[in-house]
Amino acid sequence: MFPAIQVVILAGPRAVRPELHAWSSQLFDHHTIRHDDWPRDAIAVRRNRLVQWFLDETDRAWLWSIDDDMIPVGPEAARQLGTAPTIALAESDAEVAWCRAVGRDGRLAHRGNYSAACCKLSRRLLERMARPWFAFELKADGLDVASCECAGFAASARAAGASIEAVGIVAHAGIGAVAPDADGRPVVRFGEQWGT
Numbered sequence: 253m254f255p256a257i258q259v260v261i262l263a264g265p266r267a268v269r270p271e272l273h274a275w276s277s278q279l280f281d282h283h284t285i286r287h288d289d290w291p292r293d294a295i296a297v298r299r300n301r302l303v304q305w306f307l308d309e310t311d312r313a314w315l316w317s318i319d320d321d322m323i324p325v326g327p328e329a330a331r332q333l334g335t336a337p338t339i340a341l342a343e344s345d346a347e348v349a350w351c352r353a354v355g356r357d358g359r360l361a362h363r364g365n366y367s368a369a370c371c372k373l374s375r376r377l378l379e380r381m382a383r384p385w386f387a388f389e390l391k392a393d394g395l396d397v398a399s400c401e402c403a404g405f406a407a408s409a410r411a412a413g414a415s416i417e418a419v420g421i422v423a424h425a426g427i428g429a430v431a432p433d434a435d436g437r438p439v440v441r442f443g444e445q446w447g448t
């Protein structure tokens with residue numbers, strides 16, 4: 253399905269969890285796993301290298317990247333949260349379509365603003381954006397980090413005229429119990445920690 257979309261699981265050196273691998277391999281014609289051993293705090297570099305690879309090595313219209321520690325949330329959990337199912341991301345026409353992400357504390361990460369943990373980006377946008385696509389923004393004195401690479405990307409994308417849409421939701425694995433729904437997709441059932 254979705255032949256115009258290149259799905260990539262952004263993975264460290266460890267094996268990707270079977271349910272995430274099944275999700276990408278069953279739903280998408282073009283899916284791959286990119287393992288690297290860059291440290292976690294080099295995440296902006298990892299994302300930039302992924303985008304460069306996508307532009308250089310594929311000719312597809314969309315890049316959908318998902319971090320290997322995230323789990324797509326199925327229709328039932330999405331309904332509880334009042335969001336569209338994650339698969340709706342595939343059908344979004346927005347140049348930046350992204351999933352709200354549940355942080356390790358069980359709450360929405362990034363205060364509900366753009367998160368790169370699971371997002372679909374258009375090739376046309378990536379080609380016209382200034383580089384680097386992803387970078388940590390520093391505070392004025394350079395002594396601290398002002399925002400993660402997600403906020404910087406969203407600002408650059410807006411400056412490049414991108415439409416940005418939040419569709420669906422993903423969670424860090426381990427936050428809730430994961431079980432397949434009626435369609436065999438993994439569903440995360442959240443605990444009592446959900447907040448905004």
Ligand SMILES: [Zn+2]
Nearest residue numbers: 368400401402
């Ligand atoms: Zn971020």
